[in-house]
Amino acid sequence: MEKANTMNPQDTAAQWLAEEDAILSRHTLGTGIARREDVAGMSGIEMLAAMIAGKLPRPPMSVTLDFLLIRIEPGIALFQGRPHLKHYNPLGSVHGGWFATVLDSAMGCAVQSTLPAGKGYTTMEFKVNLVRALTEAIPVVRAEGKIVHSGRSSATAEARLFGPDGKLYAHASTTCLVFDRPAE
Amino acid sequence: MEKANTMNPQDTAAQWLAEEDAILSRHTLGTGIARREDVAGMSGIEMLAAMIAGKLPRPPMSVTLDFLLIRIEPGIALFQGRPHLKHYNPLGSVHGGWFATVLDSAMGCAVQSTLPAGKGYTTMEFKVNLVRALTEAIPVVRAEGKIVHSGRSSATAEARLFGPDGKLYAHASTTCLVFDRPAE
């Protein structure tokens, strides 16, 4: 149910943060939205790989809520995020909306990674289960999104958000619409 | 299906922003989490009214993502939020996670508004439908959360997020766990 992990959580967290630093060091384009001509002709996974490689600007929400795409393969997207006080709800723990943002990103990118050039997607709905409270005491978490069904005009995906000790904090599912993007 | 509105959208937006300014002018305690002793003995709706009145600090996430509780009555919570570039996803519109954050807040507070002193709640899951893209071109939106079922150990609620012209952008439903809070 939860990921076995032989490394101790402190070492895992340190390694995760080192991976993040390595990626962020390549992000020299600042924050913004890629222009259409920058991504013309790219498949979904090519766009996402370009994002990790720092060849596209970092999406604004990812800076605002301190999370990051760190790995992509066909049908699987791995995000990392850092819980901060600024993400807290009035009850004194990370807001459900922060989980939703990171999980939605992981699921959307899992879907996007399966799309050929000329295809786009939009998220129609997602559901998030919050199973454990999260605070700043956990320095870093990851969310893995996986495609479940990939159809001609829709796709579904799932994601899980877990800590360096393998503990599950939240999980989610989504339904996306897939469509032809107008030629660029 | 969508709210009729005889006022023109510009005037509605101006009025909504004026209401927000009035509330924010009373928020002199800064950002933070209320201490247990500050809310001891309060019912859910008393806590939420104290928040609107500026007698409790503003929750961190509400500052980070620029949204605000502006009205509360038993079973109904009204939030307002401002879409900004900093909330954008890589696709160039407001991130689904921003909708989720505002809608989750509206639903959670709708539930909280029904709880007597000594009862607490936690969100177990929510689902968000995203039905229309949102950009900075819309200066302000509102989300209304409404209790649907209020039981002994659980509650459900729904919410809709709409613009000054009554257009619907997203809707959601949630399941919350209701429990006894340890005496303060």
Place this chain on the structure above:
Amino acid sequence: MEKANTMNPQDTAAQWLAEEDAILSRHTLGTGIARREDVAGMSGIEMLAAMIAGKLPRPPMSVTLDFLLIRIEPGIALFQGRPHLKHYNPLGSVHGGWFATVLDSAMGCAVQSTLPAGKGYTTMEFKVNLVRALTEAIPVVRAEGKIVHSGRSSATAEARLFGPDGKLYAHASTTCLVFDRPAE
């Protein structure tokens, strides 16, 4: 939150059952699937009205689980169902799947009622909240489905299932894909 009802529940139930009898008395075509040529050129609401009028066969699942479309208007579908022992789960009350079936039907038909001739739909996902146990002690319940958002390629709807005393038993939301049906 729940429908006020000045009539007493017994009288309401009797009236609901009388309405059902009136509709069933017109259903002389038996159980089955309408042939394409029988519905060619019909809009969604015309098909559903023909179903109520007994001009199309009764859908198999509606016979198997004893529920029925009893009223249709643009964007709103009203179903009625009878809880029976044969619908029970191992825990001794009506199975969540029975609620899901009736609610999914109500939401799907609410969507269908908005479609012009030549358009079809398919349900991509639905979520059901079960808020109160239901047994044979309640002779009849109703589920009202309502369109929430109607777009070019997708639509969303919500539904509630309630008893003759107005008590809410379950509620739901759905996302449907809308598409062009091949010409008949």
Place this chain on the structure above:
Amino acid sequence: MEKANTMNPQDTAAQWLAEEDAILSRHTLGTGIARREDVAGMSGIEMLAAMIAGKLPRPPMSVTLDFLLIRIEPGIALFQGRPHLKHYNPLGSVHGGWFATVLDSAMGCAVQSTLPAGKGYTTMEFKVNLVRALTEAIPVVRAEGKIVHSGRSSATAEARLFGPDGKLYAHASTTCLVFDRPAE
């Protein structure tokens, strides 16, 4: 994404049906609800194993919609069902409610399989994604439910429904409330 299967689908279907026959041959108690005294002191998994062994009556809905619990282990429940014409919606394929019924059963039993004696559960909500139409042409399908999170007062689970060729037809997630059952 979908289960690899080296056996050909016809052989798999035949094997699945043979397993079902073996279980049904032990079901001599008929259809009904187990009495409290029949399950007193049993853990969740003991009850479910007794059901498979034919030592408890078969739940009514499982007969009505022709599906069956065929295997149980801690946190995992496997159901099997047969799509029939009587399960069809007006569109000519198996009703979404049939998927919901089988998936809800699989998820509920996955949760139940983790509960010690004296604990009960109830399903608060579930969401179903329908990803492929199903007809009588597929003689038999399976749904596997798996626990995702098991907490003190709630639990979550997921399930997938697939055919003998490994094709995915639907998937789902659920939130259950877990509580102390009054002593028997």
